Amino acid sequence: MTPAATPVLEDFRRIVIKVGSALLVDRARGRLRHAWLAALAEDIAELHARGVDVLVVSSGSIALGRTVLGLAPGALKLEESQGAASVGQIALARHWSEALGHHGIVAGQILVTPQDTEERRRYLNARATVQKLLELRAVPVVNENDTVATSEIRYGDNDRLAARVATMIGADVLVLFSDIDGLYTAPPGSHPDARHLPLVERITPEIEAMAGGPASELSRGGMRTKVEAAKIAVGGGTHMIIADGRQKNPLRSVAEGGRCTWFLSGSTPSAARKTWIAGSLEPRGSLIVDDGAVRALQGGASLLPVGVRGVEGSFARGDAVLIRDLAGRTLGRGLVAYDSGEAALIIGHPSARIAELLTHPGRSWMVHRDDLALFVE
Numbered sequence: 001m002t003p004a005a006t007p008v009l010e011d012f013r014r015i016v017i018k019v020g021s022a023l024l025v026d027r028a029r030g031r032l033r034h035a036w037l038a039a040l041a042e043d044i045a046e047l048h049a050r051g052v053d054v055l056v057v058s059s060g061s062i063a064l065g066r067t068v069l070g071l072a073p074g075a076l077k078l079e080e081s082q083g084a085a086s087v088g089q090i091a092l093a094r095h096w097s098e099a100l101g102h103h104g105i106v107a108g109q110i111l112v113t114p115q116d117t118e119e120r121r122r123y124l125n126a127r128a129t130v131q132k133l134l135e136l137r138a139v140p141v142v143n144e145n146d147t148v149a150t151s152e153i154r155y156g157d158n159d160r161l162a163a164r165v166a167t168m169i170g171a172d173v174l175v176l177f178s179d180i181d182g183l184y185t186a187p188p189g190s191h192p193d194a195r196h197l198p199l200v201e202r203i204t205p206e207i208e209a210m211a212g213g214p215a216s217e218l219s220r221g222g223m224r225t226k227v228e229a230a231k232i233a234v235g236g237g238t239h240m241i242i243a244d245g246r247q248k249n250p251l252r253s254v255a256e257g258g259r260c261t262w263f264l265s266g267s268t269p270s271a272a273r274k275t276w277i278a279g280s281l282e283p284r285g286s287l288i289v290d291d292g293a294v295r296a297l298q299g300g301a302s303l304l305p306v307g308v309r310g311v312e313g314s315f316a317r318g319d320a321v322l323i324r325d326l327a328g329r330t331l332g333r334g335l336v337a338y339d340s341g342e343a344a345l346i347i348g349h350p351s352a353r354i355a356e357l358l359t360h361p362g363r364s365w366m367v368h369r370d371d372l373a374l375f376v377e
């Protein structure tokens with residue numbers, strides 16, 4: 001079998017970049033590495049200027065905050081790290097906003113908890129916000145909401161968080177910047193004969209076994225969480241790269257073919273998502289749509305309330321529903337943006353009237369086209 005060629009970073013339209021604390025924050029002094037961040041912002045600005053959508057997942061709040069609060073080195077108690085995150089996140093957001101602002105790019109801060117990417121209802125909200133920011137050409141800067149997350153309900157590492165966010169927004173590729181240039185057959189520090197793997201086409205148990213290695217004091221994710229992240233990413237149709245971020249302009253170096261490990265996905269974000277919607281979720285009801293809506297859906301549009309004639313079943317926002325035509329044929333499945341009660345109030349009406357009918361603003365679509373899997377194209 002001929003090995004697959006590694007893709008070219010420049011071909012992608014939507015990229016998520018994850019930056020770890022150990023890169024952003026100088027370990028000895030507990031201070032931000034300004035020159036490094038400025039150089040990364042330069043790389044991001046280059047991609048952004050070419051029309052690429054860029055989202056950053058940045059760690060560093062705890063590492064920055066612990067210095068400001070004067071906390072002793074070593075492991076922190078949960079409340080201490082939450083306090084440190086609260087103080088450090090302000091600084092982190094300001095640094096990103098300044099670094100990107102220098103290139104005329106607007107940064108937006110998004111703090112998420114696992115529920116925001118796992119629960120469908122909240123997922124749809126979080127995704128809509130990120131989509132809008134990207135449409136407005138802003139660069140969202142995401143971190144875990146560490147101040148309120150508790151140990152049971154937190155990611156704890158930004159590697160998996162970044163993978164969830166990347167698949168949530170249908171990113172083509174996720175770049176995890178680390179202090180190592182990729183995956184080796186064994187930890188290279190203790191195994192001088194360890195081999196670097198430039199390309200992983202399938203995450204087998206052997207690959208997982210290669211990902212030993214403890215996490216450092218500053219960053220929580222070791223190679224193990226990176227391979228976990230790769231499983232999430234490739235399952236959602238997003239390629240993933242582990243690259244050494246320590247030198248300046250690390251993104252440029254990846255784009256120029258610098259050494260790294262690619263985890264290739266066999267799917268695309270939209271195909272992976274449609275498979276999930278079509279196959280894995282139990283439909284809770286149906287939306288009966290008119291002929292105009294059928295044509296619009298087949299043309300790739302979202303389903304708007306105006307094209308819906310009837311609502312059947314009892315469902316919550318984010319549930320899967322069947323889309324049926326007036327003759328009763330099932331056209332596909334989708335995740336619905338309203339619960340059944342609200343849906344019944346707005347169907348048949350133009351989206352401009354939603355706020356008035358519901359007495360609060362809502363999405364202009366009933367089912368977004370990204371949340372729709374059509375059986376009859």
Ligand code: GLU
Binds near residue numbers: 221
């Ligand atoms: N969210 C944590 C922070 O900002 C980092 C988690 C990680 O290192 O992956 O400090």
